[in-house]
Amino acid sequence: xxxxxxxxxxxxxGVVALAACGQSEKGINxxxxxxxLPEIRETLLPPMRIAKPVGWGDExxxxxxxxxxxxxxxxxxxxxxMLVLPNGDILVAEGRGGGAPALRPKDVIAGVIKKQGNxxxxxxxxxxxxxxxxxxxxxxxxxxxxxGLNAPYGLAYVDGRIYVAEQDALVxxxxxxxxxxxxxxxxxxxxxxxxxxHHWTKALTASADGSTxxxxxxxxxxxxxRGMAVExxxxxxxxxxxSTGARRTxxxxxxxxxxxxxxxxxxxLWAVVNExxxxxxxxxxxYLTSVRDGAFYGWPYSYWGQNxxxxxxxxxxxxxxxxxxxxxxxxxHVAALGLSFARDGGFGGVFIEGAFIGQHGSxxxxxxxGYKVAWVPFSGGRPAGEPVDFLTGFLTDNGEARGRPVxxxxxxxxxxxxxxxxxxxxxxxxxxxxxxxxx
Amino acid sequence: xxxxxxxxxxxxxxILSFPVALFSLGTATDAAYLRTAEMQWxxxxxxxxxxxxxxxxxxxxxxxxxxxxxRRGVLRLxxxxxxxxxxxxxxxxxxxxxxxxxxSVGALGFTLSALCCGLALIAGWLRYSGMLDEEASx
Numbered sequence: 203x204x205x206x207x208x209x210x211x212x213x214x215x216g217v218v219a220l221a222a223c224g225q226s227e228k229g230i231n232x233x234x235x236x237x238x239l240p241e242i243r244e245t246l247l248p249p250m251r252i253a254k255p256v257g258w259g260d261e262x263x264x265x266x267x268x269x270x271x272x273x274x275x276x277x278x279x280x281x282x283x284m285l286v287l288p289n290g291d292i293l294v295a296e297g298r299g300g301g302a303p304a305l306r307p308k309d310v311i312a313g314v315i316k317k318q319g320n321x322x323x324x325x326x327x328x329x330x331x332x333x334x335x336x337x338x339x340x341x342x343x344x345x346x347x348x349x350g351l352n353a354p355y356g357l358a359y360v361d362g363r364i365y366v367a368e369q370d371a372l373v374x375x376x377x378x379x380x381x382x383x384x385x386x387x388x389x390x391x392x393x394x395x396x397x398x399x400h401h402w403t404k405a406l407t408a409s410a411d412g413s414t415x416x417x418x419x420x421x422x423x424x425x426x427x428r429g430m431a432v433e434x435x436x437x438x439x440x441x442x443x444x445s446t447g448a449r450r451t452x453x454x455x456x457x458x459x460x461x462x463x464x465x466x467x468x469x470x471l472w473a474v475v476n477e478x479x480x481x482x483x484x485x486x487x488x489y490l491t492s493v494r495d496g497a498f499y500g501w502p503y504s505y506w507g508q509n510x511x512x513x514x515x516x517x518x519x520x521x522x523x524x525x526x527x528x529x530x531x532x533x534x535h536v537a538a539l540g541l542s543f544a545r546d547g548g549f550g551g552v553f554i555e556g557a558f559i560g561q562h563g564s565x566x567x568x569x570x571x572g573y574k575v576a577w578v579p580f581s582g583g584r585p586a587g588e589p590v591d592f593l594t595g596f597l598t599d600n601g602e603a604r605g606r607p608v609x610x611x612x613x614x615x616x617x618x619x620x621x622x623x624x625x626x627x628x629x630x631x632x633x634x635x636x637x638x639x640x641x
Numbered sequence: 642x643x644x645x646x647x648x649x650x651x652x653x654x655x656i657l658s659f660p661v662a663l664f665s666l667g668t669a670t671d672a673a674y675l676r677t678a679e680m681q682w683x684x685x686x687x688x689x690x691x692x693x694x695x696x697x698x699x700x701x702x703x704x705x706x707x708x709x710x711x712r713r714g715v716l717r718l719x720x721x722x723x724x725x726x727x728x729x730x731x732x733x734x735x736x737x738x739x740x741x742x743x744x745s746v747g748a749l750g751f752t753l754s755a756l757c758c759g760l761a762l763i764a765g766w767l768r769y770s771g772m773l774d775e776e777a778s779x
Binding site: 247305428429502512513 | 678680681684687688733735739741742743746765
C-alpha cells in the first residue's frame with residue numbers, strides 16, 4: 203500500500219512538474235524593442251491549448267470608447283487578407299492552403315488537435331468583393347470577384363491591375379474601376395516556392411512607387427525539422443519587379459512573414475513575422491520589423507538576433523554572427539497575421555501614427571495570447587511606445603474563441619478599420635461613432 | 642497442450658516481436674541521426690517508437706489478462722513488469738521524439754531508446770526462451 207502511494211505521488215508529481223513547465227512566468231516583458239527572453243524550456247508534453255470555437259451570437263468585438271463595430275459581411279469562406287480599391291470597394295481573399303504530408307506521428311496528432319480551433323468551412327479559393335458605397339457598415343453589393351484561385355492570400359492594387367499572391371504563384375488581373383467580377387484569365391508574374399508549403403500563406407504588398415511587389419514566403423518547418431533541403435528560398439522576402447517578374451531575395455531567415463505593408467511616412471517596407479514554437483510559452487516573440495535589404499533575421503539557427511536555437515544541427519556560427527534583431531516584439535505565439543498602417547491622420551486622438559496588428563491567437567501556450575487587434579504607436583516612422591489593445595472580445599471569459607482576427611486594413615478615405623475573422627468567417631468594420639452613421 | 646493454447650502463444654509471440662524489432666531499430670536510427678544530423682533518421686525513429694509502443698502496449702495488456710486468469714509466477718510478474726516499464730519509457734520516448742530537430746533525439750532520446758530496446762529484449766528473452774511456459778506448467 204505504501205509502495206503504491208509512493209508510485210502514485212511520484213506519477214502525480216511528474217505530471218504536475220511537466221504541466222508546470224508549460225506555464226508562463228509573471229513579470230516577463232514580451233513586447234517592445236527589447237523583450238525579455240527567458241531560458242529555453244522544452245517540455246516532453248507540448249503545452250498545447252486550443253481555444254474552443256463558440257461563435258459570436260449577438261456579440262461583436264469590442265473597440266475603444268467612441269467606436270462602433272459592425273459585421274460588414276458574414277458567411278465568407280475563410281477570409282484572410284483584404285484590399286480596399288481606389289473606389290472604396292473591398293476585396294477579401296478567401297481560402298486555405300498548405301497540406302504538407304505528415305512526416306512524423308506528431309504531425310498527425312498535432313494536426314487533429316489544431317483543427318479543433320479552426321473553422322469547419324472549406325476555403326473559398328476566391329476573392330469576394332464588398333461594396334458599402336454609403337458607408338453605413340452594411341455591404342449592399344457582394345459578388346464573387348475572382349473565382350478558381352489556389353489559396354489566395356496577399357493582395358495588391360497598382361495602376362489598373364489587381365495582384366494576387368496564391369500559394370504557388372503571383373498572378374495579376376486587369377481591372378477597370380467599378381468592376382464587380384473579373385473573368386479574364388490570370389497573368390503569371392512569377393512562380394512562388396510551393397513545395398510542401400508547411401507555411402503556405404504568401405504575403406504581398408506593393409512599394410510606394412508601385413514598381414516593386416514584395417512577397418513574404420514562410421518557412422517549410424517550425425525550426426528546420428524537415429531538413430534544410432526543403433528550406434531553399436523559404437523564410438524570405440522577395441522583391442519582384444512588377445514589369446518583368448524578375449525577383450531578388452531581400453531578407454532571409456525571416457521565419458514566417460505573414461503580412462507586409464509600407465510605412466507611410468518613410469515608405470519603408472515592414473512585416474509582421476511569426477516566430478518558432480516549442481521552446482517555451484514566452485519564446486520566441488512574434489515580431490513587427492522593418493525589412494532591411496540584405497538582412498538575415500536568424501531563422502532557424504538563431505532567434506531575436508543571435509540567440510542560438512540548440513535544436514538546429516549543424517549549426518552555422520558564421521551565419522548567426524550576421525543575424526540582426528527585429529525592431530519590435532509583439533508577444534510569443536500571438537500569431538500576428540495582419541498589418542496595416544494608419545495614414546492621413548488615422549482615427550485621430552492616439553490613433554494618428556502607428557500600425558494595427560491582427561493577432562490570430564496562440565495554440566502553443568497555456569495562457570492564451572493574441573486573439574485581438576493591437577495598435578503599435580509610431581513616431582517618425584518607428585515604433586514609439588507600448589502596444590495597446592484596439593479590438594478585443596475574441597475570447598470569452600472562459601477562454602473560448604468567438605473569432606480569430608487575420609488581415610486588417612485601415613481605409614483612410616472612409617476612416618474605417620476592416621478586420622477579417624477566419625473563425626466566424628466575418629469581416630468586421632470598426633468606425634468612429636457619430637461621424638459616420640453605423641446603422 | 643491444446644490447439645487454442647498454441648494459437649494464443651503464437652499470436653502473443655507475434656505481437657511481442659514488434660516491440661523487439663522496432664525498439665532495436667529505433668535505437669539504431671537514433672544513433673544514425675546523432676552521427677549524421679540527417680532528419681530522416683529521426684523520423685524513422687519516431688515511427689518505430691510509436692509502432693513499438695502500440696504493439697508493446699497490446700502485449701502488456703495480454704500479460705495482465707494472463708495474470709488475472711491466475712497464470713502467476715515470479716517470471717510472469719517480471720515479464721509483465723518489463724512490458725509495463727516499456728510502455729512508460731516508450732511513451733516518454735515518443736514524446737521526446739516529437740520535439741524538433743536535435744531535441745528529437747539528443748542524449749536523452751538515445752538513452753530512452755536504448756532503455757526501451759533493453760526492456761523489449763528482456764521481455765522477448767522471457768517469452769521466447771520458453772521460461773514462462775515452464776513456470777506455468779510447474
